[in-house]
Amino acid sequence: MTMLSNLAPIPELFVSYDSAQKLKAEASDLTSWDLSPRQICDLELLMNGGFNPLKGFLSQADYDNVVENMRLADGTLWPIPITLDVDEAFADKIELGQDIALRDQEGVILGTMTVTDRWTPDKAREAEKVFGADDDAHPAVNYLHNVAGKVYLGGPVVGIQQPVHYDFRARRDTPNELRAYFRKVGWRRIVAFQTRNPLHRAHQELTFRAAKEAQANLLIHPVVGMTKPGDVDHFTRVRCYEAVLDKYPASTTSMSLLNLAMRMAGPREAVWHGLIRANHGCTHFIVGRDHAGPGKNSQGEDFYGPYDAQDLFRKYQDEIGVEMVDFKHMVFVQERAQYEPNDEIVDKDNVTILNISGTELRRRLAEGLEIPEWFSFPEVVAELRKTRPPRSQQGFTVFFTGFSGSGKSTIANALMVKLMEMGGRPVTLLDGDIVRKNLSSELGFSKEHRDLNIRRIGYVASEITKNGGIAICAPIAPYATTRRAVREEIEQFGAFCEVHVATTIEECERRDRKGLYKLAREGKIKEFTGISDPYDVPTDPELSVETENVEVDNCAHQVLLKLESMGLIAAS
Ligand code: PPS
Numbered sequence: 001m002t003m004l005s006n007l008a009p010i011p012e013l014f015v016s017y018d019s020a021q022k023l024k025a026e027a028s029d030l031t032s033w034d035l036s037p038r039q040i041c042d043l044e045l046l047m048n049g050g051f052n053p054l055k056g057f058l059s060q061a062d063y064d065n066v067v068e069n070m071r072l073a074d075g076t077l078w079p080i081p082i083t084l085d086v087d088e089a090f091a092d093k094i095e096l097g098q099d100i101a102l103r104d105q106e107g108v109i110l111g112t113m114t115v116t117d118r119w120t121p122d123k124a125r126e127a128e129k130v131f132g133a134d135d136d137a138h139p140a141v142n143y144l145h146n147v148a149g150k151v152y153l154g155g156p157v158v159g160i161q162q163p164v165h166y167d168f169r170a171r172r173d174t175p176n177e178l179r180a181y182f183r184k185v186g187w188r189r190i191v192a193f194q195t196r197n198p199l200h201r202a203h204q205e206l207t208f209r210a211a212k213e214a215q216a217n218l219l220i221h222p223v224v225g226m227t228k229p230g231d232v233d234h235f236t237r238v239r240c241y242e243a244v245l246d247k248y249p250a251s252t253t254s255m256s257l258l259n260l261a262m263r264m265a266g267p268r269e270a271v272w273h274g275l276i277r278a279n280h281g282c283t284h285f286i287v288g289r290d291h292a293g294p295g296k297n298s299q300g301e302d303f304y305g306p307y308d309a310q311d312l313f314r315k316y317q318d319e320i321g322v323e324m325v326d327f328k329h330m331v332f333v334q335e336r337a338q339y340e341p342n343d344e345i346v347d348k349d350n351v352t353i354l355n356i357s358g359t360e361l362r363r364r365l366a367e368g369l370e371i372p373e374w375f376s377f378p379e380v381v382a383e384l385r386k387t388r389p390p391r392s393q394q395g396f397t398v399f400f401t402g403f404s405g406s407g408k409s410t411i412a413n414a415l416m417v418k419l420m421e422m423g424g425r426p427v428t429l430l431d432g433d434i435v436r437k438n439l440s441s442e443l444g445f446s447k448e449h450r451d452l453n454i455r456r457i458g459y460v461a462s463e464i465t466k467n468g469g470i471a472i473c474a475p476i477a478p479y480a481t482t483r484r485a486v487r488e489e490i491e492q493f494g495a496f497c498e499v500h501v502a503t504t505i506e507e508c509e510r511r512d513r514k515g516l517y518k519l520a521r522e523g524k525i526k527e528f529t530g531i532s533d534p535y536d537v538p539t540d541p542e543l544s545v546e547t548e549n550v551e552v553d554n555c556a557h558q559v560l561l562k563l564e565s566m567g568l569i570a571a572s
Helices: 017-027 037-047 060-069 088-093 123-131 139-146 175-185 201-213 234-245 266-279 308-320 358-366 378-387 408-422 432-438 447-466 480-491 505-511 516-521 552-565
Strands: 031-034 084-086 099-103 109-114 117-119 151-159 190-195 217-222 253-255 284-287 323-326 330-333 338-341 396-401 427-431 470-474 495-501 543-545
Touching: 017 109, 037 109, 037 151, 060 117, 060 123, 060 151, 088 151, 123 139, 139 480, 190 201, 190 266, 201 217, 201 253, 201 284, 201 330, 201 338, 217 234, 234 253, 234 378, 266 284, 266 308, 284 308, 308 323, 396 408, 396 447, 396 480, 396 552, 408 427, 408 432, 408 470, 408 495, 408 552, 427 432, 427 447, 432 447, 447 470, 447 480, 480 495, 495 552, 505 516, 543 552
Parallel strands: 031 099, 190 217, 190 284, 217 253, 284 323, 396 470, 396 495, 427 470, 495 543
Antiparallel strands: 084 151, 099 109, 109 151, 117 151, 330 338
């Protein structure tokens, strides 16, 4: 295995500046695909050599072999499918051999692709093989089934220009820019640290030790593309990283931002991360406990074993071309006032070992509690507090769901008034009927239209939540996947409290306040939820309220108590 990086430039997919200008003009006549945020991340790394040796989005033969064997059709190690997923309508328009333009979300042409392959993947197989289970609790499996298009296109890509980033421009480097930097400063052994979380003292200590052990320089290489839903946003994280960078001995450590869209694929992802770091000129890579772990599956168990990623990486490290440095679990030893690797402490019975888990940190931030100096750096804590004020000062969304006539609007109205009486944050009610009048007046009740309606509500609620307000939504929202998508969108900014108004369909029909059930039974209203259209009963709502023989005031009060227990409103 090469212990010194040769740092020669690696192949990119870009054409020269002059050719790019010509190609860009020609490409404006091509059929265009508007790339999703994840596809933009993938394309950037394809074009700049981060995904070397890939020459484009995977062909079907490469895809099949990657899914089954972690290898391209020619046998090269590659663990994660990099595919261009599109909808069926777009796929039907494309002839094999045709060139298409790949545009970013503002319409800028980033590259072109010659479509050589088009196929409908077996997504359940991809989920099982690549992510270990066909379980939507895995963020990438959820993405695969509920966000990605049905059809994959494959073919070589020609790069015209990098996606434009306006943030932290000086901190972003292509693999060749990093290689050139390492050549310039004379670094030949470089240990990369991959992260999607803020760094605290333990991370600083472990990365510093890893670099010392490997006799290497250190590259902090955080992911700023797409990480796990719910992570701290990258703007905050980069400000935190910049603060931590000052804590390393001068000129031993550098930082560069990686616009990768993570899949949270644990072991396979670790191998992928290693290959990407090899492309960026690194010789060593820190692999931690539960590397790129996706959290719990729908049975509440871990998707992967805590050291599966390390085992798989070790198995392939010669082929990856990067040596693994095991993550040390660092803990703070109070008596010695320093961090030490947990498994190297011999006098455990005589010392006090301190540690704060990620969950505990989030709790302390959420509740505005003290975060001790031994745990993190004051600058990092100050940044985190700015982004994550205590929950009682953050925005949040209460999302009622239930049949028509279940009492959603009535309870939502009562809740709104109670919250306004308490004061502190602006409250907005997005009731089903109000939304259908003001935002969705052109929509009907097909699955597609209902989804669009709920996504619009989710979008508005997420903006309200982001800006520190309270959004109360009260649509039927019959589909679990759409509710989940809304939850994920909102949880980036604040809490989401799903309230199932669990009035039975029989009771709703008996009440029939608007006379709609009668019409639905007579077939005069089609696709009526609960009568002639489905309703996915929430399996895990924050709260379920019964309305039969319960006063509205009491139902609204139950919601208030729930919000209080979630720390969203101060105890009265
Ligand atoms: S959805 O499925 O979430 O988009 O529905 P929503 O926007 O909440 O709108 C539901 C209200 O529209 C009336 N209505 C129907 N409901 C269900 N199915 C059909 N086909 C339908 N047609 C009209 C109904 O009065 C709902 O009002 P609520 O407030 O729920 O009683």
